[in-house]
Amino acid sequence: MSNIIAIAIEKGGVGKTTTTLNIGAGLRQLGQNVLLVDLDQQSHLSRWLEFQPDGRPTISELIYQEVSHIHSNNYVDFIRHNEKENLDFIPANKMLGGIYAILGADGESNTVFSRIFRSEFFQQYDYILFDCPTAVDNLLVSNALQCSNKLLLPVQAELLAYEGVPAMLQRFMAIKQVRDICPFIQGLLVTMYNGRTNMSNEVYNTLFDSYGELVFKEAVPMLQEARNSTETRSSLVGRRSSKVGQAYMAAAHEIIRRNAE
Template sequence: MKNTKIIAVANQKGGVGKTTTTINVGAALALTGKKVLLIDLDTQESLSNFLGIYNAENNIGKALYKTVNRETIDLADYIVTNEVNRVDIIPAELNTMQRIAIDLVSVRSKETVFRRLINQNSELLSRYDYILLDCPPSLNVILDNALTASRYVLIPCQAHPLSYPPLPNLLLQINEIQAELNENIEIIGIVPTMVDRSNNSKTTVEMLRGNYSDIVFESEIERMAVAANSALTEKAVVLSNAKDNRVSREYKALTDELVSRIEGV
């Protein structure tokens, strides 16, 4: 999997645009000809639901349980192709994910279960240019697993004062994973999301750029109803043909910036 880029899309605070960022960056990458796999590691299964998948029998939680039990898993049986968004996905299932998030705590080498699963399927997964992990909104063992298996971390941060204070805790957890389990992990950037014209939004973005200037993306994602409404159509905003869709252009710009940082192009 030398050329496959695994990116954890992470923030322990919910409602910051994490899942929306995952699907839109994934779809934008696919538009450029990249082969993309999304993996739903969120205990709320929001990404799976966005793509019209509910109660998936073959889900990532089930695969994690099998990995814990030292069973052989072929992830080809778990991958679902989404033609509309031009991506593949390994879905989550709500109850299974909630159980595994608890049960993993007592497992030996609990932070490396997902990495073992990835390594076991390296030949299959090497077909993808990018693998995006939609992580849970919590500093839990599932997030640890995602970070341990990832090369990069993309952090969506809502442009709101309440979204800023938890950020140092996430950065600390990433640093700890880097020191103990995954020396190659790198924060590829923080992207301000749900940006509007309010003073609170402006102040939060200024704080992000002031304190984390070296990793904050130039791209910002506006707060617009079209982004929320895209979930109703199960279609990423970046696939919209509307000429005035600023959010679509912003996600495409973010994706271009992301690729430039990773691939140097």
């Protein structure tokens, strides 16, 4: 079975899409076959991966196909490939904003993604990463959490982001209908970390005190290179001089190690 990871947190601006791309690129460099799925109608991940409208179907059409019971095992037309990162991805566009009514019309609206991404076709991927929108109470996120066997939370090293972690975990626990959520947590990754500030250090230390080994050991530093990478449309894990890239590569190593245990 593929390792399906939802990358989600209810606070915006924490580096969620940056995390999705760099973790995906890091896993790919470590020999894993990876699929990224853009679930945000702003389509930042798709644009980062140089997606241009090409007349082929996106994640919106894939959802519509499943809800409409247009059963097909041929998902190839939904997949794009980014040569620079050597990554497969399913893009999003603004049409995704109108998909909620379609999802809600399904008799089992929280299981649409499970029916799609747990099909035989997608078993070719070692890892499937969902880049989730910020609003964690919508059906897209519910589907991603239901389908995923792991949740990765990017937590910005500031107080508001830290305070949003319990609500996210409770949401995930309710969807999974379990009392012990720990086996389903891929980890909490501290992002935008500035070791020279008391706030960053306090958030990191408090997270570690609260969640222990669920917190990734290496935090992602807050550096201009992360912002610049959105302009160059490339990950940072391939740059040996990049401290941000090194942190994400360390996280990719840790993900593989944790999933092998």
